[in-house]
Structure formats: structure tokens, C-alpha cells
Amino acid sequence: MSLTAPFPELIHRIKTEGIVQGNDILKIDHFLNHRIEPGFMRRMAQEIASRLSSFKPDFVLTAEASGIAPGLLVAMELDVPLVYAKKYHPEVETPMLSRVLPSPTKGGSYRMVLSQRYLPSGSTTVIVDDFLSNGRTALALLEMAREAGVAVAAAAFLVEKTFKQGHAAITDAGVPLVALAQVDALLEGKVILRGDA
Amino acid sequence: MSLTAPFPELIHRIKTEGIVQGNDILKIDHFLNHRIEPGFMRRMAQEIASRLSSFKPDFVLTAEASGIAPGLLVAMELDVPLVYAKKYHPEVETPMLSRVLPSPTKGGSYRMVLSQRYLPSGSTTVIVDDFLSNGRTALALLEMAREAGVAVAAAAFLVEKTFKQGHAAITDAGVPLVALAQVDALLEGKVILRGDA
Numbered sequence: 534m535s536l537t538a539p540f541p542e543l544i545h546r547i548k549t550e551g552i553v554q555g556n557d558i559l560k561i562d563h564f565l566n567h568r569i570e571p572g573f574m575r576r577m578a579q580e581i582a583s584r585l586s587s588f589k590p591d592f593v594l595t596a597e598a599s600g601i602a603p604g605l606l607v608a609m610e611l612d613v614p615l616v617y618a619k620k621y622h623p624e625v626e627t628p629m630l631s632r633v634l635p636s637p638t639k640g641g642s643y644r645m646v647l648s649q650r651y652l653p654s655g656s657t658t659v660i661v662d663d664f665l666s667n668g669r670t671a672l673a674l675l676e677m678a679r680e681a682g683v684a685v686a687a688a689a690f691l692v693e694k695t696f697k698q699g700h701a702a703i704t705d706a707g708v709p710l711v712a713l714a715q716v717d718a719l720l721e722g723k724v725i726l727r728g729d730a
Numbered sequence: 731m732s733l734t735a736p737f738p739e740l741i742h743r744i745k746t747e748g749i750v751q752g753n754d755i756l757k758i759d760h761f762l763n764h765r766i767e768p769g770f771m772r773r774m775a776q777e778i779a780s781r782l783s784s785f786k787p788d789f790v791l792t793a794e795a796s797g798i799a800p801g802l803l804v805a806m807e808l809d810v811p812l813v814y815a816k817k818y819h820p821e822v823e824t825p826m827l828s829r830v831l832p833s834p835t836k837g838g839s840y841r842m843v844l845s846q847r848y849l850p851s852g853s854t855t856v857i858v859d860d861f862l863s864n865g866r867t868a869l870a871l872l873e874m875a876r877e878a879g880v881a882v883a884a885a886a887f888l889v890e891k892t893f894k895q896g897h898a899a900i901t902d903a904g905v906p907l908v909a910l911a912q913v914d915a916l917l918e919g920k921v922i923l924r925g926d927a
Contacts, residue, residue, distance in 0.1 A: 563848070597796075597798075599794075601802075612768070615765070615768065622838055648759075
């Protein structure tokens, strides 16, 4: 099966319940990242885990906050630890690996930090997150992992917007991309999904 | 079994792996909230779920970020949704329920928000979080839930510091408290656990 094959249950829920605002925002936070149905999230995590298992990761890597739920359930399926980057105030200096990222929806910026002792040099990881859009979070995780000597074997997302920069950024970095739903466009209140009839 | 009976596996790991800094900080983030072992987290969630099941919650309530992992696994065991409060910049105005809280470790403050549509009036919830210390997060969740007409039947924590304000704040609010490990004191690099020989 393709790494980006549409996952029917997610596709159905996006089509029937997603709310499109303008040409950029797809609101599905009632099952993705504000309210979560554990059974549904677990079925998605099982599908992602099955696509990632051949990469044999030593741990799953994600970022707080919305990556934790899918990351944890994927890690549980793969029977490996989950490591998640934490967010700090940008002015807090830490002895850890970090990147300062803009926070468009929350205002200002924040520092994403990872303790190097959870990134063993020579190990292999997979990145898991809920959404891929501009890819800033995923790229920061990728850079920090590589800085620590960790190989990033793949990056997996429940939903990706193929029309934003993240898709090219991940594939240009030589990292295989896994997605359960690919949004090709958001047009006047309608969501255009790849593979749609 | 008591709602605060010590959970042996967690007690053992705190005693053998916890790092105490001064008289206030217990560092166990290598299995609690920066790196997570899914199997261990799940065993803790199963124990919490067994202590919470008689309260018959309609959903589990927590706050990002470190509450998501235990909250999700407790919700999965209880077969109910997880709702988590999100953090925004304190100056972002939202139409949702919110409280501005200080952020001692991260500097400044943040706005914790909950969409009222995920808090159905007349329903019952249980709060789940990783740590109870001063109780600001738990109290903000409790207030917002009650403001929405949701009954908070109990509040559960993996670890609570009984010597901080949170313990009294929760019980004074009339909410039964569940904990898997109760830290009575942190003294000169040593952790004093309730029920310890």
C-alpha cells in the first residue's frame, strides 16, 4: 500500500464534518486536536504504525501539543517510546537543542526544545504529527534530530495540505512522507481531497 | 482500594530514577512528560481508569500539553472522548471559555481555552493530569467546566505534591482526588513518599 493512501474513515469524517474557512483553514478539531475520540485516533495510529513499521524506528518523535495524541498511540502500536519537543517562552535559555518558531495562531513566537539525552546518537526515529501545513514544526524536529545524530526514517501525518510548503520541504529533505488524508485545496467552503471521485 | 493508594510501579520508578532539585523540583520527565514509555503510561492509565469508572464520566478533561498522554489513555480505557484545553497567547481574545494563568517555568502567562461546545451542559467529567502541585491548571479546568454546567466528579493525577496548595484546593472544592503517588516532601535531594516504609 502507498504511504499516502487515503484512510477511508478519516476521509469520510473530513468530508462530512470538516468546516472550511476561506481558502486556508480546515477545522476538524472536534476529533483531531481539541476533542479526541480514542477509538478513532487509535485506528488512525494503527494504520500509520503499519506504514512505519518497516522503517524500524527506535522511538517516535513529535512536538507538543497536538502531536502528542497521535504520536503516543503510534508509539504504543510500534512498542517504542515517544519523545516530544516542549514549548518554552522564546527568551528562556535552555541547555537543550532548540529552535525558535513563529506561532501564527497564538501570536508571537516560542522556543521548541528537545533534551539531547532522549535523542541517542546512532538511533532511528520517525516523526508523527497531526497536521502538515507549512512544515515548520516537522522541519525543526528533523533538524534537531539530525543535529543529535539521529536518523529520521519517515515523517507521518494524519492530514497534510499538499498545497502548502511542508510537503516539498519534507520530501526535499529526503524523508519519506506518510499521510492518511491529503488536502489538495480548500475552495469556497469545500475541501478537495486527493483521490476523490 | 483507596483513591490515593500508591501504585507500586510508579513509586519504584520515582524512588530509583527521580532527581530532586532543592526542596521543590522532582524531575521524572524521562517517563512522565518529555519522553513517554507507552506500556508504563498505559498501566498507570488503567489503574486510574479503574478508580474513576464508578464516577461514570461522559468525557475526560485535561489541559495541553503534559495532560494529553495520561488523559488520552484514561479516556481510551473508559471508552469516552478526551477534551483538552489549549494554550494561547494571553492577548489572543477568543469566544471560548478561558482563564489567564501564570507560567512559572516558561515565563509570562498564557490563556487556557476550552470550546464550550465540547462541554455539554448536564454532562459529567473527570479531570486527569500528570502532576498536581499548586493546582492552578486543575482549578481553572474545574471552574470552566462548572461554568459550562458540567459536573466534575473527580480529579486524578499520576503524581501529587501533598505539601503544595493544589491538594487542599481540589478537596476544598468538594472534588474527590485520585493519585498514584503522593509526594509528602522533597528534602535535600531525597523524595519522601506517602506510605513509604
